[in-house]
Amino acid sequence: MxxxxSNISKLYGAQKALNNVTFSINKGEIVGFLGPNGAGKSxxxxxxxxxxxATEGEAKVNKFSxxxxRKNVxxxxxxxxxxxxLYLDMYVREYLSFNASIYKIPTSEVEKVIEKTGLLPEANKKIEHLSKGYRQRVxxxxxxxxxPEVLILDEPTTGLDPNQLIEIRELIKTVATSAQKTVLLSTHIMQEVxxxxDRVIIINKGEIVLDKKIKDLSKEKEQLIEVEFDYRVEEQALKQIPKISSVENIGGYVYQLKFNTENDMRSIVFDFAHDNGLKILQLNKKNTSLEKLFAELTTQK
Structure with missing residues (x-):
């Protein structure tokens, strides 16, 4: 582990920032830690x-309290x-060498990490002259x-442009998977998670409201299919389609069909139209996103 x-609470005066929070992360897992501003992530x-x-409870990293x-943590x-x-008036290599001396790490390790994070072209520049993306790399x-065996990254892609965001995202994933590091990643960007x-933990008002593997979460997503026929169809007839859970006419001959399955049901809807002599004018698949789930879980309390 x-x-x-285990049962962590944190009070700032009378305000409870964390309330009896419990979770664990296995070695090599990459976990997204989500929550609105003020939820307790940081x-x-x-x-x-x-x-x-912490005010109450216990937390361990690599079995160290x-x-x-604290030193071993x-x-x-x-x-x-x-x-x-960052010390903006220092050069990239100088800054990393300075920190390496604090950790008593050989200079050779500085060169390795510069190469690993793609900083070699910028290594002799002052940090103040770097873009936001390269500063995040530093x-x-x-x-x-x-x-370290564990990486804890708090909003590592905030303020980056789309290209920088993709670069840092790929860098984090590569570093984590190649070295089997455990990562706890806080972010507001659902696509990033x-x-x-591998897994997402959502916190709201200091309490965990969801803790699931991404692959299990995707199985739970309701599948929405929006279909337009050339004629009005009785909702009762549409409800005979396999695995359908609800039918809604959203205007004219357009229907929103909800299915409780991860399988793409568009071919089944097409077969239904063919068997009933209907023409399909449009057929779109929609999925409930993590973003929608996040909104539901963090606004219902």
């Missing part, structure tokens, strides 16, 4: 990286905070310097 969180990450002390064995974790703290390189993560 790389990360173990607080949880700061507790796991020993920057904050975050409250009792810090050795085990590579942390990229939301606001990437932050990630710094988090990887001491070859679906593209990178």
């Amino acid at each position: 790389s990360i173990s969180v 607080t949880m990450m700061k507790i796991l990286t020993t920057y904050l002390q 975050v409250s009792e064995d 810090q050795k085990s974790v590579g942390y990229l905070p939301e606001h990437n703290p 932050g990630l390189a710094n988090a990887l310097l001491h070859d 679906e593209a990178i993560c």
Whole structure:
């Protein structure tokens, strides 16, 4: 078990930022940690990286207690905070070498991490002259310097343009999978979670409201098919289509059909139209996205 969180609560005065939070992450898992602003994501990450002390409960990283064995936790974790703290007047290689000296890491490791994170073309530039995407690479390189088993990344792609976002996303995935690192990734970008993560944890108002593997989540998505026929069809007839759960006429000859299956049902709808002498004017498949699920779970409380 790389990360173990048991009944963690955190109070700021009378305000409860985290309320009895419990979850665990296995070695090699990449987990998306989602929640609206103020949900407790950053607080949880700061507790796991020993920057904050929990009010109640226990958390461990690589079996080291975050409250009792802080130094070993810090050795085990590579942390990229939301606001990437960099010395802008330092050169890239100089900055990484400075941090390597703190960890007592050989200079050869600096060169390895520069190459691994694609910083070689920018290594002799001042950090202040780098784009936001390359600054994030520097932050990630710094988090990887001491070859930690666990990466905790708080909003690593915030403020990036679409191309930079894809580059950093692929970099995180490559680094994590090639070295079998455990990753806890906080983000507001749902596509990022679906593209990178094995599992998603959603937190709302300091409490876990969902904890599922991405592959299991996709199986639970309702499938919506919007179809337009050339004639009006009785809803009762449409309800005879296999695995259909509901039918809604949304105007004219257009119907929204809901199915409880992960299989693409468009061919079945086409067969229904053929068997009943109907023509299909349009046929579109829609899926309930993680974004919609997120909205439902974080607005119902």
